[in-house]
Every structure is written in C-alpha cells, then in structure tokens.
Amino acid sequence: MAWTWFHRLGSPPWIYGFSGRLLRFLLPLTLMLLVVGSVWGLAFTPPDFRQGNSYRIIYIHVPVSVVSLAGYYVMAIAGAVSLIWRMKVADIAMRVAAPIGAGLTFLALVTGSIWGKPTWGTWWVWDARITSMVVLLFLYLGVYALYEAYDNKALASKACAILALVGTVNIPIIYKSVDWWYSLHQPASIKFTGGTTIDPSMLYPLLLMIVAVYALYVCLILLGLRAALLESESKTKWVQQEVMEQ
Amino acid sequence: MSNVLAKVLSRQVLLAFRRPAAVLNPLVFVGVVVLMMPLGLGPERDVLGEFSPGLMWITALLASLLSVETLFRGDYDDGTLEQLVTSGHSLYFASMGYLLSHWCVAGIPLILCSGLFASMLSMPTEGIAPLMASLFAGTLVLSAFGTLGASITVALRRGGMLLSLLLLPLEVPVLILGAGVVDRAIGGMPIADLLSVMMGLAMLALALAPIAIAASIRISLEV
Numbered sequence: 001m002a003w004t005w006f007h008r009l010g011s012p013p014w015i016y017g018f019s020g021r022l023l024r025f026l027l028p029l030t031l032m033l034l035v036v037g038s039v040w041g042l043a044f045t046p047p048d049f050r051q052g053n054s055y056r057i058i059y060i061h062v063p064v065s066v067v068s069l070a071g072y073y074v075m076a077i078a079g080a081v082s083l084i085w086r087m088k089v090a091d092i093a094m095r096v097a098a099p100i101g102a103g104l105t106f107l108a109l110v111t112g113s114i115w116g117k118p119t120w121g122t123w124w125v126w127d128a129r130i131t132s133m134v135v136l137l138f139l140y141l142g143v144y145a146l147y148e149a150y151d152n153k154a155l156a157s158k159a160c161a162i163l164a165l166v167g168t169v170n171i172p173i174i175y176k177s178v179d180w181w182y183s184l185h186q187p188a189s190i191k192f193t194g195g196t197t198i199d200p201s202m203l204y205p206l207l208l209m210i211v212a213v214y215a216l217y218v219c220l221i222l223l224g225l226r227a228a229l230l231e232s233e234s235k236t237k238w239v240q241q242e243v244m245e246q
Numbered sequence: 247m248s249n250v251l252a253k254v255l256s257r258q259v260l261l262a263f264r265r266p267a268a269v270l271n272p273l274v275f276v277g278v279v280v281l282m283m284p285l286g287l288g289p290e291r292d293v294l295g296e297f298s299p300g301l302m303w304i305t306a307l308l309a310s311l312l313s314v315e316t317l318f319r320g321d322y323d324d325g326t327l328e329q330l331v332t333s334g335h336s337l338y339f340a341s342m343g344y345l346l347s348h349w350c351v352a353g354i355p356l357i358l359c360s361g362l363f364a365s366m367l368s369m370p371t372e373g374i375a376p377l378m379a380s381l382f383a384g385t386l387v388l389s390a391f392g393t394l395g396a397s398i399t400v401a402l403r404r405g406g407m408l409l410s411l412l413l414l415p416l417e418v419p420v421l422i423l424g425a426g427v428v429d430r431a432i433g434g435m436p437i438a439d440l441l442s443v444m445m446g447l448a449m450l451a452l453a454l455a456p457i458a459i460a461a462s463i464r465i466s467l468e469v
Contacts, residue, residue, distance in 0.1 A: 083461075138415040145411055149402045158465045159398050162458050163412065166394065169454065170416050173447065177419035184426060 010087045012229050013238040019222040030219050033212035041205035048202075054118040059206060061111040063213035064104045065133070071101035071217065072136065075143065076168040079161030089225070091157035092232065094164065095147050096224035100217065102140035109133055128182035132175055139167045153232070250335035254343025255350070262351040272313040272352045273359055279305045280363045291368040298369035299428035302377060303384070303421050305363075306356060310385060311410055313352040314392030317344060318400040318463075327400075328467055341459035345393040345452070353385035369432075376431035376441075383444035384424040390451035391416050397462040419447065 008014045041059030048055040075097035082090035112130060113123050124130075143160050150156030198206070233239045262268040283301050287293055294301075321327045330340055360381055361374045369377070395413045399405035427440045 135415050135418055138411065142412045142415060145408055146398065149399070149404070149408050152468075155465050155468055159462065162461050162465070163398065166458050167416065170419070173419045174415075177422040181422040181426065184429070 010085070010089055012089060012233050012236075015089050016226055016229050016238075016242070019226055023219060023222055023226075026215065026222075027219055030212060030215040033208060033215055037205055037209035037212045041202075041209055045202050045205055046199075051119055054115065057111055057115045059209045061108060061115055062206060063210045064111065065108040066210055067213050067217050068101055068104035068108050068133075068136065070214075071097060071104060072139065072164075072171065073168065074221075075101060075140075076164040079157075079164040082157060083161045083165075088232075089229070091154070091161075092228045093221060093225055094161060095144075095157055096221055096228055098140055098144040098147065098160070100220050100224065102137060102144060104217070105133060105137040105140060109137065126182075128179050131182070132178045135174055135178070136171075139171075143167070249339075250330075250333075251339040251343040251346075254330075254340050255347050258344065258347030259350050262347070268313075269351055269355055272309045273355055275312060276305050276309050276356060276359070276363055279308065280366055283367060295368040295370060298364060298367040299373060299377065299425045299432070300421075301367055302360060302364055302369070302428070303380075303425045306360075306381060306385065306424075307388065307414065307417055307421055309356060310348075310352055310388040310392050311413055314348055314389070314396045315406055315409055317348055317393060317396040318466075322400045322466065327463060331464065331467060337460035337463060338456045341393070341397070341456035341463065342452070344397075345389050345455060345459065348393055349386055349389040353381075353389055356385060357381045369428075372434075373428045373432040376437055377428045379437075379441055380424040380427040380444060383441065383448040384420045386448040387420045387444075387451045388417060390448075390455035394455055394459050394462060397459045397466060401466040420444075423447075 038059060042056050045056070047053050075094050078090045078094035078097060081087055082094060109130070112133075116125060117123050143163055146163055147153075147156045147160050150159060230239055230242070280301075283297075284294060287297065318327065321330075331337060357378050360377055364374050364377055365371075391413050395409050396405075398412070399409055402408065423440060423444050427437050427444065430440065431437050
C-alpha cells in the first residue's frame with residue numbers, strides 16, 4: 001500500500017496531470033519569489049563597504065551556482081532510478097536535467113566572470129572553484145552530447161544514466177584534486193573573501209533568491225518533462241485526448 | 247569465472263601484437279606530439295623542462311584517448327561481443343580483460359618509452375622515475391575510463407569527438423595528480439603519499455569500471 005505513490009510516479013499520464021496541477025501554483029509562486037528576491041537584493045540592500053554595488057550580482061550568481069551543483073545529483077539520481085526500476089519518467093527527467101543543468105552552470109560561470117572584472121580586475125582566473133565549475137559544465141555537456149548521439153532514445157537514456165553515475169562517483173575526486181592543484185599553484189595577487197561574514201540584511205534576500213532559483217529549476221524540469229512526455233507518448237490514447245481537449 | 251578474464255586479455259594482447267601498428271601507433275603519436283612541443287614553445291631547455299611534467303601527462307591522456315577508440319570496434323562488428331554476452335561467462339571479468347588488455351597494449355609501452363620522451367623535453371633526471379611510477383598507476387585509470395567510453399560509444403558511428411568530451415573531464419584528477427607527482431619529485435618533495443593516492447584510484451577504477459563497462463556493452467548491443 002505504501003508503495004502505490006511510487007508506482008504512480010512511473011505512470012506518464014498521472015505524472016502529466018499531477019505536474020500540470022503542481023505547476024498551476026508553482027509557476028506564479030516562482031515568478032513572485034524571483035521578482036521579490038531580485039528587487040530586494042538589487043535595490044533594497046545596503047552597498048558593500050569594499051565592493052560597492054558590484055557585489056549585488058551574488059543574488060544571481062550564488063543561487064544559479066548552488067542549483068547547478070545540485071542539478072548534477074538530481075540528474076544522476078534520476079538516472080539511477082531509471083536503471084534500477086526501468087521507470088520511463090525518470091529516463092525523461094534525467095535527459096531534461098542535462099541541458100538545464102548545463103545552462104545554469106554556464107550562467108554561473110558568466111555571472112562569476114562579470115563579477116570578477118570589477119572585483120579582481122580580470123574576467124577570468126583559474127581558481128579552484130571556477131575550474132571545478134568548468135569541469136562540471138563539460139560533464140553536463142557530455143551527458144547531453146551522448147544523448148543526442150544515439151538514435152534510439154530509450155538506449156540513449158540508459159547510456160546517459162551510466163555516464164551520469166560514473167560522473168557522480170568521480171565528482172568528489174575531481175573537486176578534491178582541483179582543490180589540491182590550486183593549493184600547489186596559489187597565486188599571490190588575488191585574495192578571496194573566504195573568511196568574511198555576510199550581514200543579515202544582505203543574507204535574507206540571498207536565501208530568498210536561492211529558494212526562488214530552486215523553484216525555477218523544479219518548474220523548468222517539470223515543463224521539460226511534460227513536453228518530452230507528450231512527444232515520447234504521442235501514439236497513446238491519453239496524449240491524443242489531452243491534445244484534443246486543448 | 248575469472249577464466250574469461252585471462253582468455254579475453256590474452257586474445258586481445260595476441261591480436262594487438264600480431265598487428266604491430268596497434269602497439270606502435272600510440273607511441274608514434276606521442277613522439278610526434280613531443281616534437282610539436284619545442285616547435286610551439288621554443289627550444290629553451292628551462293621552459294621545456296619546467297612544463298615537461300604537464301606536457302607528458304597531457305600527451306599520455308590524448309594517446310590513451312586515441313588508442314581506446316577502436317578497442318571494441320572489431321569485436322562489435324564481427325559479433326564477438328554478442329557471443330561473449332550470450333556465452334554466460336561473467337561480463338564483469340570479460341570487461342576487466344578488455345580494460346587490462348588496453349593497458350598492456352597502450353599503457354605499458356608508453357610507460358617504458360616515457361623516459362626517452364621526457365628527456366627529449368629536457369625533464370630533470372630526478373623526475374623521470376616518478377613520471378614512470380605515476381604513469382604506471384595513472385594509465386590504469388585512463389584505460390578504465392577509456393574502455394568505458396569505448397563501450398558506450400561503440401554502436402555510434404561518429405564516436406571520436408564525443409569520446410573526448412565524455413572522457414577528458416572525468417580524467418581531470420589523473421592529470422592533476424600525475425603531473426603533481428612529477429612536479430613534486432623535481433622540487434625535491436616526497437611523493438609516496440600522492441603515488442599511493444593514485445594507486446588507490448587505479449585499484450578503485452579497476453574494480454568499479456568493469457561494472458559500468460559491462461552495462462554499456464549490453465546497451466550497445468541492443469542498438
């Protein structure tokens with residue numbers, strides 16, 4: 001009995017209907033969070049005493065970085081679920097997660113680079129965290145490219161799931177080794193604000209933005225999932241009914 | 247059923263040595279890349295020597311990438327892989343056999359010749375033995391990832407570019423640790439700890455990669 005919810009997750013029509021109902025209030029909520037969070041962060045927080053106004057990009061940069069990291073695990077867990085339980089919905093969720101994750105990682109790199117110009121005086125530094133993010137971007141792109149290379153999409157999902165799982169095992173090793181690599185070649189000129197604390201007046205909008213971007217991530221995954229479900233199930237009766245009703 | 251491991255390994259190695267190009271091509275590739283380094287960076291011994299650990303390791307990464315692409319090609323095309331799967335033997339140990347065969351054919355010759363190439367890049371002599379030691383562990387990891395990549399792309403006709411996108415990000419730790427070992431040795435620092443980390447990664451890869459390789463072979467055969 002306790003497992004019925006789990007079996008329902010594997011049913012495309014149920015997921016389609018459920019995600020539709022969920023999005024009906026999640027989408028406006030996300031929009032509201034994003035607007036409130038960014039207006040609060042960009043306009044109503046005090047300027048930083050050292051960085052002035054340029055620090056405000058953290059209200060975009062930090063949330064997308066956090067979510068892009070979490071996104072890889074979402075993708076890998078979806079891949080594991082699809083390999084273990086042969087769940088079609090998990091397959092689709094995994095392949096939808098790859099381009100969204102890659103996009104967020106790219107956004108994190110771009111915003112970081114824009115932030116770097118006024119603070120460090122350069123667009124690009126081979127810092128440990130930046131380098132790890134570049135590796136993460138390529139891990140995402142690898143999964144996406146592998147998926148695109150297969151003609152048989154059911155097999156593509158399985159192959160991507162294996163690759164994502166191998167990546168998951170490897171990610172901690174990559175992070176540790178990149179950290180160690182950076183400690184070897186420590187450049188003297190750039191100092192990171194690692195030890196400084198953040199004032200609550202700046203922290204609360206940041207936390208709100210992190211929640212907002214998480215919500216946005218869920219919305220994007222669900223929207224992608226719904227589109228992909230319609231496409232892959234286009235021959236079934238429920239999709240035809242769904243389309244007729246629209 | 248580790249019998250199948252020995253059979254796959256000896257067959258692959260025999261096949262490779264019957265066609266010496268399979269063994270020589272990666273070495274010639276490394277030689278040509280080593281020739282490009284002074285042409286691109288300039289012939290100054292100090293410059294080359296300083297960059298030689300990284301250059302040698304990047305070259306090793308690329309050589310393993312290129313040599314692994316055809317690992318399953320023949321066996322996939324003529325149905326050997328299918329027979330292997332239906333034979334009932336453990337696909338885990340067969341995958342380990344493929345992995346080790348790539349290491350024997352592409353890894354060991356590179357380790358043996360790396361001293362020569364490193365001296366051509368004017369690497370200080372105290373770096374050469376550590377380079378060989380780090381290559382010993384590192385090429386095993388490269389073969390593990392490479393065999394996985396080859397098994398996942400064997401059914402795709404245009405696997406080459408894709409393979410580099412799949413494998414190089416995963417191989418970042420090997421590059422960092424391998425070049426780090428040699429850098430440290432040249433700087434006169436102890437390397438035993440780093441080498442044991444690399445050896446640990448090699449053992450981990452040897453034990454875990456065949457699980458993923460076996461699963462990928464099954465997927466590739468369904469295409």
